[in-house]
Amino acid sequence: IFTIGLTAAVLLANQTFGWDRHIYDIPMSKWGANLKIAMAAKLLFTAAATFTRLSLFTFYYRLVKDSSRQGFRWMVHLNVAYTVAIFFTFIFLGTFLCTPVHLYWTIGAEGKCLDEGAATMAAGIINVTADFLCTITPMPLVAQLSMPRRQRAAVMFLFSLGFLVTIVGCVRTWYIYKALVLEYDLTWYSYPLWIAAAIEIDVGVICASAPVLRPLLSKFLLYASSHDPTSTSRHRRKGYSAQTLTAVNSSLNPNPSPSHPNDSYPPHAPHDPKSSPSSPVFELRAWTERTKEEDEGSEEAIMRGRGDLGPPPECKHPLTKSPTPSDTLRTPHFTPTSNPSISIYR
Template sequence: MGAKRGLWWDDLFILLAFMFAVGFGAVVNVAMGHYGWDRHIWNIPLDVLSTSVKAYLAAKILFIVSGTCVRMALLLFYLWLIKDVAEKGLRRIIYVVMGLNAALCLVAVLVSIFRCRPIHAAWTTIGDNSQCFSEGVSITTIGALLTVMDFVVNILPLPIVARLNVVFRQRLAATVLLSLGTIATAAGIVREVYVYRAFLGTKDSTWGALPLWICADVEIYVGLTRSYAPAFRRCAPYGQQ
């Protein structure tokens, strides 16, 4: 298999991931500066509280979708690495993980949007007819599943790297690049700790959530860096069986 190629589907998902990541960063920064995310929740002015909750929902969805696109780009890249060799078992596993990744994204986004009935009950007080389930339980569960998915995507390429027919320096570069996934997964685990503390361990969700936004930034941008995989595309052909 030749090492060089033109644009492929993973490049599209990298672009999408980057766009959603920029949107995520923009929403968080604006909310920090204007909608009270940098203060205790009881100090947020009532006239911006509704907008603050909307910004939180937007940031949550943008983070979920961006991370999904990063994982999809990596999985597609794994498929490209083994496209000319007899790796049917690994290929099937990658396809299954791709399906689970897409399904998790869809479920997480739908749960985030439809957590309350009616939807706008999440950011407005409308009376006794509204029903909402716990945001703490929701975001903690979603975050845990996303971190597990990151871990799965992180370990999938290990057999691929083991069979790369390259010199030691190239193999080392490939291993280091893949190791960035460990940093992203670790950031996800730390993020999950702060998610639990902010939404289940305290009533002060805005102030308690400050560290989790930092972890989310690390997770998403390290994942993006890893998905570029520039060193892999200059590697020699994949080892033949």
């Protein structure tokens, strides 16, 4: 919602209020609306960036919700606290930059304003730092994933999309410095600033939506797994489209418990002792896991096709008795009537 509002504000500012023109080409009657739309865009940008990062942190929590990775969880806690602090600070600063508030868009009114250039520059630098921290937080986790190289590269690529947001944020900060500190022609030099702000937020939303790309990525990983000699047939037999993203923290449990029998593994596939419930193993199945029915059919159907299982059991109602030889002799007999679509029993 905040991203849509920011995009609408950018379009409105450039198409209607002259934020793509020189400052001397804008009539004085439009300056009040121009500055109001600028304040609204700042607040919308702060809200959109904050909630985009929080959505990513929520995804990070889901990755380790069933694991003992306390270090990674605390890193996410610190990032969330930093992001929330940025949100409230920037909202307060953007709203009360001038005292009284209406002095920001009222030319000639009495009051006092802070240095907008310095305040906006500081906000831009802090925002870029938050984007960078949000991007590098899951990198140690991805580096410990046990998977083929192509799958690791695909997952690393998805998480590395955040660096693009960081780069765009640096460009936006440069234009903040140029428009609000170096030059006097505010509206002319702010035009690329508006564009960079919209691109930064939109790319951030795309990165936060990366888990939705699981079906597309799973097909790629299925192709990569079929051509990668490091991937084993056991993972394909279990019904995954590619090898499950599995990370093992052996330092947390140096003596894993012995393997337990598991009926879900085929007899000829050895059971991994690190997959026991007491082992600090967590599987990141958000993108690569597909159901058995999607790839190869259910395991029961495959085993029945190979003859490993007998015929399916008969469904017997509890009130139905087993047929006797005398019952088999009383087979219903019917003869067709004049209407061939109707049959009656005799």
